[in-house]
Amino acid sequence: MMLMTSYCAAGEAVREYINGTVPLMAFGEYWDTCEYTDGVLNYNQDAHRQRTVNWCDKTGGTSAAFDFTTKGIDC
Numbered sequence: 001m002m003l004m005t006s007y008c009a010a011g012e013a014v015r016e017y018i019n020g021t022v023p024l025m026a027f028g029e030y031w032d033t034c035e036y037t038d039g040v041l042n043y044n045q046d047a048h049r050q051r052t053v054n055w056c057d058k059t060g061g062t063s064a065a066f067d068f069t070t071k072g073i074d075c
Helices: 011-021 046-058 068-074
Strands: 002-005 026-029
Touching: 011 026, 011 046, 046 068
Parallel strands: 002 026
Antiparallel strands: none
16 A cells, blocks of 8 residues: 655656556545635535546546545534
8 A cells, every 4th residue: 555645746746656666555645725715614625626536537547535625624
């Protein structure tokens, strides 16, 4: 198993790394800023979720990502 954070790892770079190391599983932590209005977290974070999906797509399906968006709005 492998865990990568995306602080600077573009999905394409992650795909190249995973293809070169061939782990059994790979999970990414795509951490991005959620949307706020007047300092209050917006309930609708669909754009944030889509950016996470886009990151996974750029890995060519080689990595999944943790869903921090839902965690953020459920707290």
